[in-house]
Amino acid sequence: MANPGKIGxxxxxLVRLKGVPILQQLHLEERLLRTSSHNWCIINDGTNQxxxxxxxxxxxxxxxxxxxVLCDQIPVMRRFTGxxxxxxxxxxxxxxxxxxxxxxxxxxxxxxxxxxxxxxxYNKVFQGIxxxxxxxxxxxxxxxxxxxxxxxxTKNRWxxxxxxxxxxxxxxxxxxxxxxxxxxxxxxxxxxxxxxRMKDYLSRSEFINRTIEAAKTHFSLRSTDLEAIETTANTKxxxxxxxxxMQELEIAAKFASQSNVSLYQ
Amino acid sequence: xxxxxxxxxxQKRSFTSVRRFLCPYTSQAPNPNPSxxxxxxxxxxxxxxxxxxxxxxxxxxxxxxxxxxxxVADLPVGGIVDxxxxxxxxxxxxxxxxxxxxxxxDQIEEFQPICExxxxxxxxxxxxxxxxxxxxxxxxPGDIVKVGETLxxxxxxxxxxxxxxxxxxxPTQEGLKNIKPCDSELTKNDICGVLSTPAVRNLAKQxxxxxxxVKGTGKDGRILKEDVLQYAFQKGSIKDPSxxxxxxxxRQFLGGEEDHPHPSGEVLGSYEDKTVPLRGFQRTMVxxxxxxxxxxxxxxxxxxxxxxxxxxxxxxxxxxxxxxVKHTFLPTLIKSLSMALSKYPLMNSCxxxxxxxxxxxxxxxxxxAMATPSGLVVPNIKNVQSLSILEITxxxxxxxxxxxxxxxxPADICGGTLTLSNIGAIGGKFGSPLLNLPEVSIIAxxxxxxxxxxxxxxxxxxxxIMTVNIxxxxxxxxxxxxxxxxxxxxxxxxxxxxxxxxxx
Numbered sequence: 001m002a003n004p005g006k007i008g009x010x011x012x013x014l015v016r017l018k019g020v021p022i023l024q025q026l027h028l029e030e031r032l033l034r035t036s037s038h039n040w041c042i043i044n045d046g047t048n049q050x051x052x053x054x055x056x057x058x059x060x061x062x063x064x065x066x067x068x069v070l071c072d073q074i075p076v077m078r079r080f081t082g083x084x085x086x087x088x089x090x091x092x093x094x095x096x097x098x099x100x101x102x103x104x105x106x107x108x109x110x111x112x113x114x115x116x117x118x119x120x121x122y123n124k125v126f127q128g129i130x131x132x133x134x135x136x137x138x139x140x141x142x143x144x145x146x147x148x149x150x151x152x153x154t155k156n157r158w159x160x161x162x163x164x165x166x167x168x169x170x171x172x173x174x175x176x177x178x179x180x181x182x183x184x185x186x187x188x189x190x191x192x193x194x195x196x197r198m199k200d201y202l203s204r205s206e207f208i209n210r211t212i213e214a215a216k217t218h219f220s221l222r223s224t225d226l227e228a229i230e231t232t233a234n235t236k237x238x239x240x241x242x243x244x245x246m247q248e249l250e251i252a253a254k255f256a257s258q259s260n261v262s263l264y265q
Numbered sequence: 266x267x268x269x270x271x272x273x274x275x276q277k278r279s280f281t282s283v284r285r286f287l288c289p290y291t292s293q294a295p296n297p298n299p300s301x302x303x304x305x306x307x308x309x310x311x312x313x314x315x316x317x318x319x320x321x322x323x324x325x326x327x328x329x330x331x332x333x334x335x336x337v338a339d340l341p342v343g344g345i346v347d348x349x350x351x352x353x354x355x356x357x358x359x360x361x362x363x364x365x366x367x368x369x370x371d372q373i374e375e376f377q378p379i380c381e382x383x384x385x386x387x388x389x390x391x392x393x394x395x396x397x398x399x400x401x402x403x404x405x406p407g408d409i410v411k412v413g414e415t416l417x418x419x420x421x422x423x424x425x426x427x428x429x430x431x432x433x434x435x436p437t438q439e440g441l442k443n444i445k446p447c448d449s450e451l452t453k454n455d456i457c458g459v460l461s462t463p464a465v466r467n468l469a470k471q472x473x474x475x476x477x478x479v480k481g482t483g484k485d486g487r488i489l490k491e492d493v494l495q496y497a498f499q500k501g502s503i504k505d506p507s508x509x510x511x512x513x514x515x516r517q518f519l520g521g522e523e524d525h526p527h528p529s530g531e532v533l534g535s536y537e538d539k540t541v542p543l544r545g546f547q548r549t550m551v552x553x554x555x556x557x558x559x560x561x562x563x564x565x566x567x568x569x570x571x572x573x574x575x576x577x578x579x580x581x582x583x584x585x586x587x588x589x590v591k592h593t594f595l596p597t598l599i600k601s602l603s604m605a606l607s608k609y610p611l612m613n614s615c616x617x618x619x620x621x622x623x624x625x626x627x628x629x630x631x632x633x634a635m636a637t638p639s640g641l642v643v644p645n646i647k648n649v650q651s652l653s654i655l656e657i658t659x660x661x662x663x664x665x666x667x668x669x670x671x672x673x674x675p676a677d678i679c680g681g682t683l684t685l686s687n688i689g690a691i692g693g694k695f696g697s698p699l700l701n702l703p704e705v706s707i708i709a710x711x712x713x714x715x716x717x718x719x720x721x722x723x724x725x726x727x728x729x730i731m732t733v734n735i736x737x738x739x740x741x742x743x744x745x746x747x748x749x750x751x752x753x754x755x756x757x758x759x760x761x762x763x764x765x766x767x768x769x
Contacts, residue, residue, distance in 0.1 A: 056388050057361055057407075083386040111357070111387035137386045151387035155378050 010103045012039040012219035022047040026241040030080045033098050033159045040098040050089040052076045060252040076244045083150030091167030098159045114160050124214040130201045136183040144196035166198045347415040359411045360384040362404045371399045397421040461488040472497040557699040561739040564697045565747045569755045571713045571729040577761050596657040601757035603629040603649040609750040613682045615703040616741050632681035635668040645681035698736040705738040
C-alpha cells in the first residue's frame with residue numbers, strides 16, 4: 001500500500017542509529033518488515049562490536065574459521081535475509097530499505113529488480129566520487145567490493161539491506177573462509193585484493209547525507225527515532241535472527257575437522 | 266508472489282509419502298508431465314521367439330502418424346494442481362527451500378504464504394494462487410529446487426480453476442498464457458472434498474455414485490476404484506464389481522485393438538451413432554497433441570544395421586548369472602544414444618519460445634514409451650550419461666514393472682529430456698512421431714527385421730536392420746544437426762566397441 005506524502009511520492013520513515021548492536025538492528029528490521037505497513041529507511045552508523053553475520057542458511061563449518069572465532073569469542077549470528085557472510089564492526093555502515101511492494105513505481109518485488117533499483121539509487125550517492133557500479137550483487141568501486149547486499153521478499157513487502165565497508169580491520173578477515181560461491185568478477189582474488197574501503201572516497205557523514213538525499217528522490221522522508229518505534233512494537237513478534245550458541249559452534253568445529261580428515265583418507 | 270501454474274491429469278497411481286522429483290521446466294514451457302496417450306509399444310527382437318517388451322495395446326494411428334504422449338498445459342479434471350517454483354528473476358535457476366508454512370492436509374487460502382525459499386541474496390516468500398487443501402509436499406527444507414519444479418500439490422475447488430488469471434507477471438517474461446478451462450464436465454464429484462483420482466471420479470459418475478457416500482480404503486481415506494465399485498455393487502448398480510473394473514478401464518481409455526470403438530454391429534449392437542466423451546488421458550492427449558502440432562516438425566529417417574547389437578545382446582545373455590536381469594536391446598540403444606547426445610547436446614534440450622532461448626539439459630533423462638493398462642506412459646531413466654548398460658537394464662526393468670502395475674511415481678514420469686518410442690508390430694514402414702514438448706526431439710525405432718543387403722561386389726547377405734525416425738523441432742534443430750547426430754548414434758550401435766573408446 002503506497003502512503004502518498006508529497007504528491008505521488010510515498011512516505012518513508014527514516015531511522016538514524018549509531019553504534020547499535022547488529023542483533024538489535026536485525027531484530028528491528030525483521031519486525032518492521034513483518035509487522036509494519038510503512039516504508040522504512042534505517043541507517044546504523046557502525047555497530048558496537050565485531051560480529052559475524054551469516055545469511056539465513058549459512059553453515060558455520062563451511063563459512064568460518066571456527067577455532068579462531070571460538071578462541072577470540074566473536075559472536076556469530078544467522079540473519080533472516082539471504083546472502084553471504086560478513087564480519088561487521090564499528091567501521092561498517094548499514095543502510096536498509098523496507099518497502100511495500102508497490103512503494104517504488106515500476107519495480108517488481110523480485111530480487112533482481114530491487115537490486116537494480118538500489119544500484120541506481122547508490123549511483124546517485126556516489127556520483128562524481130568514484131567509479132561506482134552494481135556488479136552482480138555487490139557495490140564496487142572499479143572491481144573492488146565495498147558493499148554487500150541481502151534481501152527478503154514477503155507477500156506484500158521487501159527489505160534490501162546493505163553493509164558498507166567504510167573501514168575494516170585486516171585481521172578480522174581471518175575469521176572468514178573463502179566462500180564456496182563467489183561472484184564471477186572476483187576471479188581468483190583473495191579477500192584483501194577483492195575489497196576496498198569507502199573511507200578512501202568520502203567521509204561517513206557525507207555518505208549518510210548523500211544517501212538520504214538520494215532516498216528523497218523516491219520517497220518523502222520523515223525522521224523517526226527508535227524509542228517511538230519500540231513503544232508501539234508488536235510484542236508478540238518473534239524474530240528469527242539469532243545468535244549461535246557456543247555449543248552449536250563447537251559442534252560445527254568438530255564437524256569441520258572431521259570433514260578435513262576424511263579428505264585425506 | 267507469482268506462482269506459475271501447472272496442472273496435470275491425475276492418473277491411476279497411488280499417492281505415497283513425500284517424493285522428490287526433478288522437473289526441468291521453465292515457467293512458460295508447457296507441462297512436461299506426461300499423460301498417457303493411446304498407442305502401443307512393442308519391441309520384438311529379430312531372431313528371438315519371445316517378445317521381450319511386448320505390450321499389446323496398439324496405437325491408434327491417424328494417417329500413419331503416432332502420438333507422443335506428453336501432456337502440455339493439461340486441463341484439470343480432478344482439481345489437483347501442481348504448484349511449481351516460479352521464475353523469480355533473471356538468471357535464477359534454482360532456490361534453496363528454507364521452510365514450509367503449511368503441511369499436508371492444511372486448508373490454505375489464496376495468497377497465503379506457503380513456503381520460503383532462498384535464491385542467492387534473497388529470501389522469498391512463495392504464496393499460493395489457490396484456495397484449497399495441501400495434498401502433497403514434495404521438498405523438505407534444505408533441498409535445492411529448480412525453477413519450474415513442482416513444490417507441492419493442492420486440491421483446488423472448481424471455481425478457481427475456471428476463473429484463474431495470472432495477476433503478477435514475472436519481470437522477465439510476459440507471463441503464462443491463460444489456460445482455458447474445460448470445466449463443463451466437472452461435477453459435484455470432481456469438487457467434493459474427498460481424495461480421489463479423476464479416474465475414480467469418472468467411474469463414480471458412470472455408476473451414479475456420490476463419492477461423499479463412499480468410504481475410502483486408500484491412504485488418508487483416499488477413495489479407490491474398488492471402493493466405488495463395491496459401493497455400487499452393494500447399491501445394486503452393477504452386477505459384478507470385478508468385471509466392471511476391466512470394462513470401466515476400457516471405457517475410459519480408448520485403447521486396445523479389440524476395444525477400438527469403430528462402429529460395428531458386434532460391438533454396438535446397432536448402427537446408430539455413439540458419442541464418446543473424451544476423458545482422462547484421451548482428453549489430455551487432445552490438448553498436448555494440439556500444442557505439439559503447432560511446433561514445426563521435420564522428420565529424419567535412417568536405417569541402422571543391428572547385427573553387432575544382436576550379437577552383443579546374446580553375449581550379455583550368455584554371460585548373465587543374475588536371474589533378475591534380462592538383457593534386451595533397449596539399454597544398449599539408450600546408452601549409445603546418450604553417448605551421441607554428449608556430442609550433440611542441442612538434441613537434448615528444451616525450447617523456451619517466449620525468451621527465444623534453448624536450455625541445453627545437463628542430464629540425459631531418456632523417456633521410454635511403455636504401455637500400461639491405462640494407456641501409454643513415458644517414464645524416463647534419469648542421468649543415463651552416468652549409468653552403465655547394466656544399470657540402465659535394471660532401471661528399465663523397474664520402470665516397466667511399475668508401469669504395468671500402474672504404479673509409476675511422478676518422479677519417474679517427470680523430467681524427461683528426450684523420448685524414445687518403439688513402434689513395433691503395428692505395421693507400416695514408419696510413423697512420424699510428434700514431439701513430447703518441451704523436448705526438441707523424439708526418436709521412434711521400429712522392429713529389427715532381417716532383410717537382404719548387397720555387398721559391394723553384388724553378393725546378397727542377410728542383415729538385421731532397424732528403421733529409425735527422428736522427429737525434431739525445426740525452430741531449434743536443422744537437418745544437418747539431426748543427420749550428424751543420427752550418424753553418431755548409428756556408429757555406436759553398428760560398432761559397439763566404440764563405446765569402450767569413450768568409457769571412463
